Amino acid sequence: MKFRVIEKKEYTVVHFELEGPIDPKILDELKPPRINETKGVIISGHGPIWLYCYLAHYYHTTKFIATFDPRIGAVIVESHSQEHKVGEVIKVDVT
Numbered sequence: 439m440k441f442r443v444i445e446k447k448e449y450t451v452v453h454f455e456l457e458g459p460i461d462p463k464i465l466d467e468l469k470p471p472r473i474n475e476t477k478g479v480i481i482s483g484h485g486p487i488w489l490y491c492y493l494a495h496y497y498h499t500t501k502f503i504a505t506f507d508p509r510i511g512a513v514i515v516e517s518h519s520q521e522h523k524v525g526e527v528i529k530v531d532v533t
Contacts, residue, residue, distance in 0.1 A: 452480070
């Protein structure tokens, strides 16, 4: 599993790529990249729901958490900020 980090002013994009099928046992040793917790995080990549859940929990102390949907943008699913509401969509380019 490979991670790529893209820094933006208001948030950090954490994009992951799988190199093949993965087993949930990898979660015990997975080391997602550290990021600036004062900004939001956008999780991007093609993977199983349980991986997204793990990453959302891992980054739960950030300003907000969003998941990237290529059809509409990054959807905020958790927020610790008055500026960003759950369900808000952020237009973002994750490339």
